[in-house]
Amino acid sequence: MYRILKAEELAANIYLMDVEAPRVAHSCQPGQFVIVRMDEAGERIPLTICDYDREKGTITIVFQVVGAATEMMRHLKTGDSFHDFVGPLGCPSEFVHEEEASLKNKRILFVAGGLGTAPVYPQVKWLHERGIDADVIVGAKTKDLLIMEEEMKAVAGNLYVTTDDGSYGRSGMVTKVIEDLIESEGKSYDVCVAIGPMIMMKFVCLTTKKYELPTIVSVNPIMVDGTGMCGACRLTVDGEVKFACVDGPEFDGHKVDFDQAMKRQQMYKTKEGRDYLKAKEGDTHHGGCGNC
């Protein structure tokens, strides 16, 4: 059993938990993920690693309520346990293997959308700890859905917050901020890392393509075992079939077939599930978020 040491609601429907998982905390790196199961009958749910504490042996996870399983999960409290907690899965971010000297000369732009802020955080933090300051764009639908602003501010070089409805920070989509930074604010970058809903990553890639800015994305497809066995998480990258769990989850965003990947995410979505989301999110929900 994997004990929950802290559980809190970060924003509406977005929850953070610190979980005791010494083996995972010992070996995880930015870019990797975990799979959890609540109980004997539970689904295997892939989740983002948002932070880790090697000494305490804990992993911080952040999740959004998007269906039956996460709806149940949000009721877990401090002192409760996960039945299973396995990881780290997937490959670490590429920069983890890069020479620090060459990394220091790189201008890196992170683009985080919604819940994507959580997996971006450990990457920016890792770089910050090595004296590398990266620029970070964080986008949220509205002010109330913005998460981890303070934490991100502490580790980012420059932090640019934007909301779709203009209720906080800049106004508009993250793609607009990318354009503004590059075209009117004199910024230039060597690499972009974008993590968020599929639809956001798709449009970030279309934007960065214009500037020939290499872009890495982190995908979160349907998964069962997470170790390469089932092939449910396959996607097409540069015309080749790749498994997100062993080849990814990070890929060259300019080569990912996003339209196919978004379709494949709908495989087990039911009408009930979509109605649930519509009821929760109302008119602001237009589909394509990767959760519907």
Added chain:
Amino acid sequence: MQTDVLKKVPVREQDAKVRATNFEEVCLGYDKEEAMCEATRCINCKNAQCIKGCPVAINIPGFIEKVKEGDIAAAYQIISEASALPAVCGRVCPQESQCEGKCIRGIKGEPVSIGKLERFVADWARENGVKPEGAVEKKNKKVAVIGSGPAGLTCAGDLAKMGYEVTIFEALHEPGGVLVYGIPEFRLPKQDVVAKEIENVKSLGVKIETNVVVGKSVTIDELMEEEGFDAVFIGSGAGLPKFMGIPGEQALGVFSANEYLTRSNLMKSFDENANTPIMRGKKVAVVGGGNVAMDAARTALRLGAEVHIVYRRSEEELPARVEEVHHAKEEGIIFNLLTNPTEILADENGWVSGIKCVRMELGEPDASGRRRPVVIEGSEFLMEVDTVIMSLGTSPNPLISSTTKGLEVNKYKCIVAEEDFGATTKKGVYAGGDAVTGAATVILAMGAGKAAARGIDEYLRNS
């Protein structure tokens, strides 16, 4: 009980029409009377060929002799000396090409039903609380076993019996490997059979740690250098499912057999109360002709579909066991042989709507010795289906080989291990099962686990 000495005592099975709608076990096995009667057919050959046909060399005439006498507990201990998983092997071993294939009785008439006798003995032992005998004295050495499938369980069980301290690391949340995620309930009951056999291995002192992905959670080097393991056995299994590489394979409703079976078997999605979903298609095509294809097809059938096996060669070349093909046919699986898919079609929402196929004929033998299937020109046709399950085998998983220094792989990316005792190119590290051979059978993996246990014992005695 009267019997024709040339024929096996028939085994009771669930009626085909009934079982096609449930996940209960197909074969009901012998009772004691039937088993004792079948045992009398064994002529107790001096130079028993059946033992040579068994990858773990069970003393077959020895245990059958005890069944004949009605001393089932003694029969169980004889089997346990060689096999950690008799209730599993009695159910899923291809006996027709192993022990029973060599049985002298088989020359004129049917061989002794060794598999069904083994199953009876193991089931009887379980029902009567008889456990395998453990180690007499402990040795002060630790062995890590990676993977709790047939290879790992066998290796761990044998090492524990020799007195070693053994820990199995399992990546999934439940131990058993392919016995749990791959082979369906109706062929191998999970709670009554697999879980109990694993309990038996644990009762020998073996520890099992689930949710550890070796290569990710911890590396082999860390296990040996930081956690004090003196030797390691890798039995991590086959790996990544293969796809055909034809257009449309990413359409919604195309699954690997691994995914389909894992959902149904490990995640229990055949049960309405389980949380993990599975697609219940109306008309399903399973591409491939191996045992896994039969398992996937018979699972889909039980979930309510009309099921077609699509296989590019003819019936004779089907790699699946004859018994599995026979059962599949009885249950109503339709075989579209000498047929090969060329494209998967999808509707406007991306869901599978059909597969384009061509008809094949058999030409000259290929490298595998089987006649090569050749496309018949102009034979293209459309098959309307809503689900496609690809059962084309697997390719090795790089998780361990890519994270272990000094562990060599061959050109197929399988771990290189010496045949007799499973030694790899890394000192103190042994390997066996599908991770070494590519996808094969439960019993071959067990044979390799057994050989490696001997290799590890030898290594630890000399180090």
